[in-house]
Amino acid sequence: MTAANPPIPTSHHTCPACGLLCDDLPLDGEGSISASFSCAKSQRYFSQAAAAPSQPASVAGQACDLNTALAAAAKILQNSQQTLFAGLGTDVQGMRAILPLAEKCQATLDHMHSESSVRNTLAMQNSGWQTTTLSEVKNRADLILAIGTDIVSSHPRFFEKLVWNKDSLFNKGTPHVVYLAVDKADTQAGVAPDGTVPTVLAADKKALPAILNTLNALCNPAYAKSNKAASVAGLSMAALTALLEKIQAANYAVVVWSASELAYPHAELTVQSITQLIAKLNEQTRVAGLSLNSGDGDISVNQTSTWLSGFPSRNRFQHEQVSYDTQHYSTALQLKSCDALLWVSTFNPKPPPDFAGPSIVIGHPNMVFERPPAVFIPVGVPAVHDSGTVFRMDGSIALPVKKLQAPSLPRLVEVINQLADLMP
């Protein structure tokens, strides 16, 4: 068997552990992900869920049957005047079930990663953006500019699948990689298979607003000519000018950022500076943006919510209408005024935030609590105990994920539907 003629696996599995949704995970003879599979994030996701205890539901920390837990949860929702549905770590089917329940409860909804998503949304609402898909990156990109992110910490196989791939539709050559405001120690993934090292423009991530504003200004010939400053945030004007020239010389540059890694006040303005730079450079060459998602079904939930309610999460059902507010409907603010919390986290065992009122938690069976919630209902983990549909990080396609095991836990969709049936 030669490298050009690899063995054809008998079965593949799709991984929802990050937004790349790799659909080539090898299965062993037992129907589990092969132990030799190299993505540590994926291995962690599957092994954690496969080893999860088959624990029962509980009310106030006391084990009970599902019906008792559902009745207790329904009572909390019926007594609530202002309910917050948060976490929302689920897929398309899960969100399709949650929205009608939210409407019955007249609830506010907020995904656990909205703080990041909103940075992108505000920039897009303000001035639009030009973004691309993973397929375009794979087939066309000849320059990758990673801003403030090493990419692989959150999306481990990005370079393997999309940058160093040999199966592009077009003859694009090996892409060059540039890191801007990324620690040098984190740039190993950008070394090409032929040993070509990436360009590293090291700077403090918090200096990105100044650096991006300078890059935008340098696109203006009058500024570039009259500018007297020698450097910004430790980066020389010559280095920034060389970066712009490199992008302009590329046939298809892709600018990658991660809104969740821009964790400082008003980071939406940084995203907007990135999208403005992309728009300006597009006047002369082809440049596109690619935002890394934060995970836990954020893209799936926001897509589903938008097509069913008209808005992504941070929306509210009230007086037979749906409203949307990127600030006031945040979990942090709503926890100060709501009187009941429904927390959903099926991909990862992320416990709910501190809340003085009653919490209903539906999610990953490995969840650990400092204080038991009023109701806990463990449910199947997507792609392990449960099947469903998940959107890829670029929002362009949704892939089915299949279960690996016979379900030993109820499905989120069934639990939410049964809860909705108990509501008036």
Ligand code: SF4
């Ligand atoms: S890169 Fe992401 S989707 Fe692909 S196998 Fe690793 S964790 Fe899963």
